[in-house]
Amino acid sequence: MKAIIFNYFKRGLFKTNISFFCLNIIVNSNFAQFKPERIQNSDPDTVWVSPNRQVFYTTSAIAQQMTPFNASTLIKPGDEVRYGSYIIRKIGERVFQINDPGDKSTRGGGWGVDMYLVCGTKKALLIDLGNNYITGYEKDLIKARRNAAEELLSVIEGLAGKLPLEIAVTHMHPDHDGMTAAFNNRKVTFWAGAGEDLNALKTQHTLDPSIYKTFIQGEKSFDLGDGRIVETFLVRGHSNGGTVYIIKKDMLVFSGDALGSGFGQAFPTIEKLRQVAEDSQKLVEYVKANFTPYERYGLRVYTGHWWQNAYGGFLYPNKSQTDIGYLDWRFIQDVATCANGILQGKWLIDGSGLRYIGNMVYTDAWPSAEGRAIMVCGIGTIIIPLRQAYEAAGLKMPE
Numbered sequence: 001m002k003a004i005i006f007n008y009f010k011r012g013l014f015k016t017n018i019s020f021f022c023l024n025i026i027v028n029s030n031f032a033q034f035k036p037e038r039i040q041n042s043d044p045d046t047v048w049v050s051p052n053r054q055v056f057y058t059t060s061a062i063a064q065q066m067t068p069f070n071a072s073t074l075i076k077p078g079d080e081v082r083y084g085s086y087i088i089r090k091i092g093e094r095v096f097q098i099n100d101p102g103d104k105s106t107r108g109g110g111w112g113v114d115m116y117l118v119c120g121t122k123k124a125l126l127i128d129l130g131n132n133y134i135t136g137y138e139k140d141l142i143k144a145r146r147n148a149a150e151e152l153l154s155v156i157e158g159l160a161g162k163l164p165l166e167i168a169v170t171h172m173h174p175d176h177d178g179m180t181a182a183f184n185n186r187k188v189t190f191w192a193g194a195g196e197d198l199n200a201l202k203t204q205h206t207l208d209p210s211i212y213k214t215f216i217q218g219e220k221s222f223d224l225g226d227g228r229i230v231e232t233f234l235v236r237g238h239s240n241g242g243t244v245y246i247i248k249k250d251m252l253v254f255s256g257d258a259l260g261s262g263f264g265q266a267f268p269t270i271e272k273l274r275q276v277a278e279d280s281q282k283l284v285e286y287v288k289a290n291f292t293p294y295e296r297y298g299l300r301v302y303t304g305h306w307w308q309n310a311y312g313g314f315l316y317p318n319k320s321q322t323d324i325g326y327l328d329w330r331f332i333q334d335v336a337t338c339a340n341g342i343l344q345g346k347w348l349i350d351g352s353g354l355r356y357i358g359n360m361v362y363t364d365a366w367p368s369a370e371g372r373a374i375m376v377c378g379i380g381t382i383i384i385p386l387r388q389a390y391e392a393a394g395l396k397m398p399e
C-alpha cells in the first residue's frame with residue numbers, strides 16, 4: 001500500500017497535505033483529475049488501461065482505497081454483481097450489461113439506463129455511456145457522484161482487461177453519452193452514427209464534440225476478433241442517426257432507444273414517425289435476410305433502458321409487469337408494424353392488431369408525452385398526438 005501511495009507522490013499527480021493512517025490519506029480536491037496524465041506514455045496495447053490498478057475514493061478530505069472491480073463472480077450468463085452505482089450482468093460469453101438502476105428522484109434517463117460491453121480477442125467495444133455522473137446533468141436532475149469516472153473505468157478495466165477499447169454510442173442523448181469524459185484523453189476511440197448531433201456533447205456536458213468520430217451505418221462494422229463482428233444499422237426517429245448494433249455470431253441486438261425499450265417511444269412530429277416506420281421496416285427485412293428463422297426466433301434484443309422491458313408494451317398506472325430481461329424478434333416486428341400501421345390508419349380498422357388504447361397520463365416519468373395517443377401493436381408502442389396520427393394517415397380527425 002505504501003509503495004502505491006508513494007508512486008502517486010512520485011508522479012506528482014496530486015499534492016498531499018501529508019499524514020496518512022493505514023488506508024486513509026488526505027488529499028486535495030484536484031485528485032479526480034489525475035487520470036489523463038497517467039496514461040500518456042502507456043504502450044499502445046494497453047492504451048486506455050491505467051498502469052496502476054489502485055484507485056481511491058475521496059470523501060470530503062479523506063481518500064480511501066477503492067477496491068477495484070472484481071469480475072471473478074461473473075461465471076455464467078445471468079450472474080450479476082453490484083459495484084458502486086452499477087449492476088454488472090454477464091449476458092453472454094464475454095458480453096456484459098452494465099446497468100445503472102436509476103433513481104426515481106431524477107427524470108428521464110435518470111430512471112435507469114444501460115451500457116453494454118462486448119469483448120473479443122482483439123478488442124472490446126463499449127456500447128453507450130449512460131448518464132453523466134461526473135458533472136451531473138441538470139435537466140434530468142442528475143447530480144454528480146464522487147469518483148464516478150474511476151468507478152466506471154474500474155468496471156470496464158475489470159471486464160475488458162488490457163484489450164484495446166472502442167466506444168460507440170447508439171445516439172447522442174445525455175443518458176447515452178453521459179460518461180464520455182471518463183474515457184476522454186485515454187486513447188479510446190469514440191464513435192457515433194452519421195446524422196447524430198455531435199454538438200449535443202457540448203451543450204449537454206460541455207465537452208468538445210470533435211473527440212467523436214462518425215461512421216455510416218451499414219458500412220461500418222467493428223471486428224472484435226474471433227468472428228465477433230458488430231454490425232451497424234441506421235434507425236432514425238428517436239434521433240437523426242440512431243444506430244442499432246448487431247452481432248450475428250451471438251444473435252445479439254443492441255438497439256438503444258431506436259425502437260424504444262418496451263413501453264413505447266414518443267414522437268413529436270409526423271416526419272419522425274415516418275422515419276422510424278421506414279427504418280424499422282428495413283431492420284425487419286435485414287434480420288429476415290441475414291438470420292435463418294431458427295436464428296432470428298432466438299435473437300436477444302438489449303435496449304437502452306432495460307427496466308422498461310417489463311412493461312410489455314405500454315406504461316400506464318397500475319400496469320402489471322412481466323418478468324423479462326431482454327426483448328426479442330417479435331419486438332422488432334411489432335415496432336415496425338405499429339409505426340407503419342399508424343401511417344395506414346389501422347387503429348381504426350377493427351381486428352387489425354393496432355390499438356389506440358387512450359392517452360398518456362403517467363406524467364411523472366414522461367411529462368412531454370402527456371395527452372398523446374398510445375398506439376399499441378403487440379409489445380410495440382408509439383405515442384403521438386392523435387391529431388398527428390390522423391394527419392399522418394391522410395385522414396380527417398373527427399371533431
Ligand SMILES: [Zn+2]
Pocket residue numbers: 109113173175176257304305
Ligand atoms: Zn435513453
